[in-house]
Amino acid sequence: MDLQSLLEKMERVAKERNAPIFLHKAKLEPYQILIATVLSSRTRDEQTAKAVEKLFSRAKGIEDIAKMKVEEIEELIKSVGFYRVKARRIKEIAEILSRRKFPETFEELTQLPGVGRKTANIVLAYLGKPAIAVDTHVHRISNRIGLVKTKTPEKTEEELRKIFPTELWEKVNYVFVGFGQTVCLPRNPKCSECPIGDVCQKNII
DNA sequence: AAAACGGGGGC
DNA sequence: GCCCCAGTTTT
Structure with missing residues (x-):
């Protein structure tokens, strides 16, 4: 099966x-995408969306977030996982970004607190640069369907590059993620409903 | 390479 | 109760 039809x-x-x-469709400024992606880790889309709405309706710019108390940020983003540590990191990110131009390379982005390779790649992609953001879904499914053995x-x-x-x-x-969330689940994949079972290595990861 | 970081929602 | 969640940092 060719990649396109897959x-x-x-x-x-x-x-x-x-x-x-939400995260794929959201029309936000780059710094907002960055923060939204930080918020999204280990958190369902709807919960992330709630936090993003609250945070950015309260803060009109990066400087506003930099000026907020960590406790205020915590209260606004309570719906996401790891919200305490995220609140602290988001404030740090806001403080850093309000003093310099927005980072546009992988190296610059991953130096920010709480920004790893997944988040950095999402931001790069949003900026129109070629990037593959490998999360648990992409990693799991790529192996399950025999694209990689990693x-x-x-x-x-x-x-994948x-x-x-x-x-x-x-x-x-985004396609791997949507597929991973709805069909190719981590522990209990819905194989009977899977359209690409013919290329699957059957639950090897 | 594994553990720690945390909480919420669905069935 | 178990599953699942657009990971990153520290050990």
């Missing part, structure tokens, strides 16, 4: 099942 099948079933799209997300990213042409990277960033 992605199309995954995308179609994800759409049919109403996979969350132990770490870093290695998966490296391999070779496998997919650059123009498909943006699709990889």
Whole structure:
């Protein structure tokens, strides 16, 4: 099966099942996408959306967040996981970003507190740069369908960069996730409802 | 490589 | 109660 039709099948079933799209569709400024992505870790889409709405309706710019107390931020983003540590990091990020131009490289982004390779790549993609953001879904599914045989997300990213042409990277960033959330679940995948079972290595990861 | 960081929602 | 959650940092 070619890559294009593989992605199309995954995308179609994800759409049919109403996979969350908030982070993919959100029209925000780059610093807001950065913060929204930090908020999103280990947290369902709807819970992230709530926190994002509250935070950015309260703060009109990066400087406002920098000036907030950590406790205020905590109160606004309470719906997400790890909200205490995230509140602290978001304030730090806001303080840093309000004093310099927005970072546009992987190296600059990952120096920010709470920004790892996944978040950095999401932001780069949002800025229109070619990037593959490997989260647990992308890593798991890439292995399950035999695209890669990797132990770490870093290695998966490296391999996927070779496998997919650059123009498909943006699709990889959200199609795998939607598919992983609705069909190819971590522990209990819905294999009987899977459109790409023919290429699956059956639950090897 | 594994543990720690935390809490909420769905069935 | 178990599953699931758009990870990052520290050990």
